[in-house]
Amino acid sequence: xxxxxxxxxxxxxxxxxxxxxxxxxxxxxxxxxxxxxxxxxxxxxxxxxxxxxxxxxxxxxxxxxxxxxxxxxxxxxxxxxxxxxxxxxxxxxxxxxxxxxxxxxxxxxxxxxxxxxxxxxxxxxxxxxxxxxxxxxxxxxxxxxxxxxxxxxxxxxxxxxxxxxxxxxxxxxxxxxxxxxxxxxxxxxxxxxxxxxxxxxxxxxxxxxxxxxxxxxxxxxxxxxxxxxxxxxxxxxxxxxxxxxxxxxxxxxxxxxxxxxxxxxxxxxxxxxxxxxxxxxxxxxxxxxxxxxxxxxxxxxxxxxxxxxxxxxxxxxxxxxxxxxxxxxxxxxxxxxxxxxxxxxxxxxxxxxxxxxxxxxxxxxxxxxxxxxxxxxxxxxxxxxxxxxxxxxxxxxxxxxxxxxxxxxxxxxxxxxxxxxxxxxxxxxxxxxxxxxxxxxxxxxxxxxxxxxxxxxxxxxxxxxxxxxxxxxxxxxxxxxxxxxxxxx
Amino acid sequence: xxxxxxxxxxxxxxxxxxxxxxxxxxxxxxxxxxxxxxxxxxxxxxxxxxxxxxxxxxxxxxxxxxxxxxxxxxxxxxxxxxxxxxxxxxxxxxxxxxxxxxxxxxxxxxxxxxxxxxxxxxxxxxxxxxxxxxxxxxxxxxxxxxxxxxxxxxxxxxxxxxxxxxxxxxxxxxxxxxxxxxxxxxxxxxxxxxxxxxxxxxxxxxxxxxxxxxxxxxxxxxxxxxxxxxxxxxxxxxxxxxxxxxxxxxxxxxxxxxxxxxxxxx
Numbered sequence: 001x002x003x004x005x006x007x008x009x010x011x012x013x014x015x016x017x018x019x020x021x022x023x024x025x026x027x028x029x030x031x032x033x034x035x036x037x038x039x040x041x042x043x044x045x046x047x048x049x050x051x052x053x054x055x056x057x058x059x060x061x062x063x064x065x066x067x068x069x070x071x072x073x074x075x076x077x078x079x080x081x082x083x084x085x086x087x088x089x090x091x092x093x094x095x096x097x098x099x100x101x102x103x104x105x106x107x108x109x110x111x112x113x114x115x116x117x118x119x120x121x122x123x124x125x126x127x128x129x130x131x132x133x134x135x136x137x138x139x140x141x142x143x144x145x146x147x148x149x150x151x152x153x154x155x156x157x158x159x160x161x162x163x164x165x166x167x168x169x170x171x172x173x174x175x176x177x178x179x180x181x182x183x184x185x186x187x188x189x190x191x192x193x194x195x196x197x198x199x200x201x202x203x204x205x206x207x208x209x210x211x212x213x214x215x216x217x218x219x220x221x222x223x224x225x226x227x228x229x230x231x232x233x234x235x236x237x238x239x240x241x242x243x244x245x246x247x248x249x250x251x252x253x254x255x256x257x258x259x260x261x262x263x264x265x266x267x268x269x270x271x272x273x274x275x276x277x278x279x280x281x282x283x284x285x286x287x288x289x290x291x292x293x294x295x296x297x298x299x300x301x302x303x304x305x306x307x308x309x310x311x312x313x314x315x316x317x318x319x320x321x322x323x324x325x326x327x328x329x330x331x332x333x334x335x336x337x338x339x340x341x342x343x344x345x346x347x348x349x350x351x352x353x354x355x356x357x358x359x360x361x362x363x364x365x366x367x368x369x370x371x372x373x374x375x376x377x378x379x380x381x382x383x384x385x386x387x388x389x390x391x392x393x394x395x396x397x398x399x400x401x402x403x404x405x406x407x408x409x410x411x412x413x414x415x416x417x418x419x420x421x422x423x424x425x426x427x428x429x430x431x432x433x434x435x436x437x438x439x440x441x442x443x444x445x446x447x448x449x450x451x452x453x454x455x456x457x458x459x460x461x462x463x464x465x466x467x468x469x470x471x472x473x474x475x476x477x478x479x480x481x482x483x484x485x486x487x488x489x
Numbered sequence: 490x491x492x493x494x495x496x497x498x499x500x501x502x503x504x505x506x507x508x509x510x511x512x513x514x515x516x517x518x519x520x521x522x523x524x525x526x527x528x529x530x531x532x533x534x535x536x537x538x539x540x541x542x543x544x545x546x547x548x549x550x551x552x553x554x555x556x557x558x559x560x561x562x563x564x565x566x567x568x569x570x571x572x573x574x575x576x577x578x579x580x581x582x583x584x585x586x587x588x589x590x591x592x593x594x595x596x597x598x599x600x601x602x603x604x605x606x607x608x609x610x611x612x613x614x615x616x617x618x619x620x621x622x623x624x625x626x627x628x629x630x631x632x633x634x635x636x637x638x639x640x641x642x643x644x645x646x647x648x649x650x651x652x653x654x655x656x657x658x659x660x661x662x663x664x665x666x667x668x669x670x671x672x673x674x675x676x677x678x679x680x681x682x683x684x685x686x687x688x689x690x691x692x693x694x695x696x697x698x699x700x701x702x703x704x705x706x707x708x709x710x711x712x713x714x715x716x717x718x719x720x721x722x723x724x725x726x727x728x729x730x731x732x733x734x735x736x737x738x739x740x741x742x743x744x745x746x747x748x749x750x751x752x753x754x755x
Contacts, residue, residue, distance in 0.1 A: 053702065058701070059697070059701040079695065079698075083648060083692070085695070085696070087641035087696055087700050088641075089619065089640075089644055097637075097714075098703050099712070099714070100711045100712050100713060101706070101709075102704065106716060310658045329664070331662055331664050335662075336662040338655065338658075340655070342684055343655055343684055344659045346680055405662075
C-alpha cells in the first residue's frame with residue numbers, strides 16, 4: 001500500500017544549536033496505521049510531527065532540508081496544552097472557527113457543531129459554553145471535536161494527555177478509540193498505558209534523533225525494554241520493575257507519634273468569603289508522607305494553600321505544638337513546591353536560586369556555599385550552576401524547585417503535584433529525593449493523582465471530597481478501596 | 490479563580506458594534522468642541538442615563554466601575570482649577586491661584602473627562618469582543634488575521650490573571666520582600682513581568698501554530714458563524730443622541746446653571 005505521509009533524507013537544525021537534530025532521516029506511514037512514536041525528551045518527536053504535517057516550515061520557521069516531504073491531503077493536529085489550542089472563548093465558536101476556515105456555509109454550522117460535540121461525548125446542555133469552565137479532559141475532547149471538523153484522514157497527536165489527570169486521560173483515549181477507528185493516527189506520548197492497545201506499530205527514537213526500533217508493539221516492548229527504561233518512558237510495568245529493582249524492602253521506619261508536626265482541629269480555608277476547604281481533625285507526624293488525593297477541583301491545592309497560610313484560615317492549626325498565629329513566618333517551618341516550577345524562580349542563575357532563602361536569612365557566605373554545593377550535587381544540578389533557571393530541562397527545573405524550597409531544611413514540605421508531566425526517570429528520582437528527606441524526619445504533604453505513589457511511597461493518604469477531608473487512611477486501606485472500586489466496575 | 494461577569498442583554502447590546510464604535514468616536518470628537526459648561530453638564534446627564542439604565546449590568550458592578558470616574562474628575566480638573574488663568578480671583582496662595590474662570594474651566598474639563606469615560610465604558614460593557622471583531626471583519630473589512638489575533642489574545646487574559654495569583658503566592662512562599670521606593674518598584678515589576686511574559690509569549694506562539702494547524706490562513710476566503718447586521722436599534726441609538734444633544738443645548742440656553750457660555754480664557 002502506498003504511504004500516506006513520508007519524508008526522505010530530512011536534515012533539520014534548530015538555530016543556536018550546534019548539531020543537527022535530524023540527519024538523513026527517512027520515514028513512511030501507511031494508510032490506516034496507528035503508530036506510537038517514543039523517545040526521550042529532546043529527541044525531536046514533536047518536531048517530527050510538525051515536519052510531517054508541514055507546520056514546519058510553513059508556520060514555524062526552522063531551517064530544514066529534505067529530498068522529499070509528502071504531507072497528507074487532510075490532517076488534524078492535537079496539541080499537548082489544553083489551554084493553548086483555542087482561539088475563541090466559547091465551545092461552539094471554536095468549532096465554528098474551523099468550519100469558517102473550511103468555508104462551510106453558516107446555515108450548516110449549528111448542526112455540524114452538535115454533531116462533532118456528540119462524537120467526542122461532550123454533552124453540553126448549551127453548545128455556547130465557556131471553554132474556561134471545562135475541565136482539562138473536556139477541553140482536550142473539545143480540541144478533538146474541532147480537529148474532527150477538518151474531516152482529516154490522518155491524525156497527529158502530540159502528547160495530548162500529558163497535562164491531564166488519570167480520569168481525563170482515560171476519557172481522551174476512549175474518545176480517540178471511538179472516533180479514529182478508520183483513520184491513520186500518529187501519536188507521540190509518554191504515558192502509554194492507555195494507548196498501548198490502540199496502536200499497532202511502535203517507533204523508538206534515540207536522543208540523537210535516530211530510529212532505534214521500528215516494528216510491532218510486541219517486538220519493540222520485548223526487545224528494547226532496557227532502552228525504554230533508560231529513556232524514562234512510562235511503558236507498562238515500569239512501576240513493578242522499579243519496585244523489584246529497589247527490592248531492599250523499603251522498611252518504613254516507625255513513625256514517632258509522640259508529638260504531631262501538624263495538628264489541625266476544626267480547620268478551614270477561605271477564598272474570599274467562600275469556605276473552600278474544611279478539616280475536622282487531622283494530625284501529621286514527623287517522618288510521614290501524606291498524599292492528598294481527590295478529584296480535580298475538590299480542594300487539594302487549596303488545602304496546601306491553607307496550610308501555608310496563603311489564604312484566610314480559621315480554626316486550630318498547630319505546628320509542633322505552637323499555634324500558627326504565634327509563628328512569625330510559616331516559611332521557616334514549611335517549604336512549598338508549586339506545580340509549575342517556573343513561577344517559583346526569582347533569580348537569574350541556578351546557584352543564586354538555591355542560595356536565595358539562605359541569603360535572605362543572612363547566613364555567612366561560606367556556610368551558604370557549602371550547603372548549596374551539597375544540595376546541587378545531590379540534585380544533580382552542579383553542572384548547570386551558572387545557567388538561568390528557565391534554560392533547564394523539565395526534570396531539572398523540577399529538581400531545582402524542590403532544592404531551592406528545602407534549602408532551609410524546614411521540617412514540613414508541601415508539594416503540589418511535583419511529578420506532574422515528568423517522565424518515569426525524573427519521577428523516580430524526585431520520589432527518591434523526597435524519600436530521603438522523609439527518612440530524616442521531614443513531614444511531607446503532597447497532592448498527587450498517581451495512585452502508584454500513594455501505594456508505594458506514601459505512609460498515609462488524605463482523600464478530599466467537595467472541599468472536605470473525607471478519608472484519612474493507610475496505603476493498605478487505599479489499595480483495598482481501589483480493589484473494591486474496580487470490582488464494582 | 491473565575492470572574493463572574495454575567496449581564497442582561499439590552500438594546501445597547503443589539504447595536505451593530507462597528508456602528509456603535511464609529512458613532513462614539515464621532516461623539517468624542519464633537520465633545521472636544523463643546524465650550525459651554527452648561528451644555529457639558531446636560532450632555533453628561535445624558536451619558537449617565539445610558540450607563541445607569543441600559544447597560545444591563547447589576548448596579549453594584551456599575552458602582553464599582555464608576556469609582557475611577559471620581560479620580561478622573563479630580564485629576565483632570567484640579568490642575569486647571571489651581572493654576573489656570575483668570576481675572577476674578579477667589580484665592581491666591583503661593584503658586585495656587587483659583588479664579589472664577591479657572592474654577593469653571595476646571596469643572597468643564599473634569600466633566601469632559603467623565604463623559605469620555607462614561608461613553609467608553611458604556612461601549613465596552615455592551616459589546617462582546619467577539620461580536621466587535623466579527624463586525625469589524627464584515628462591515629469594516631478588517632483582515633481576519635488581525636481580528637482573530639485579538640480574539641485569541643482576549644482568551645489569554647483570564648489565564649494571566651490566574652497566573653498572577655499563583656505567582657504572588659510563590660513569591661510570598663519564597664520570602665521575597667520588596668523594598669520600598671523606585672528601585673523596589675522596578676524589582677517588583679521585574680519579578681512579576683518576566684515569568685508572566687515568558688509564559689504568555691510561549692502561549693501565544695502555541696496558539697498561533699494551533700490556529701494554522703486548523704487551516705486558518707490569511708489568504709483564503711472564509712464564511713462567518715455570526716452574521717452581524719444592522720437593526721432598528723442602530724436607529725434608536727442615533728435617535729437618542731439626535732434628541733439629547735439638541736436638548737442639551739436648548740436647556741443650556743434657557744436654564745443655565747452658570748452664567749458662562751464659553752469657558753475658554755479670552
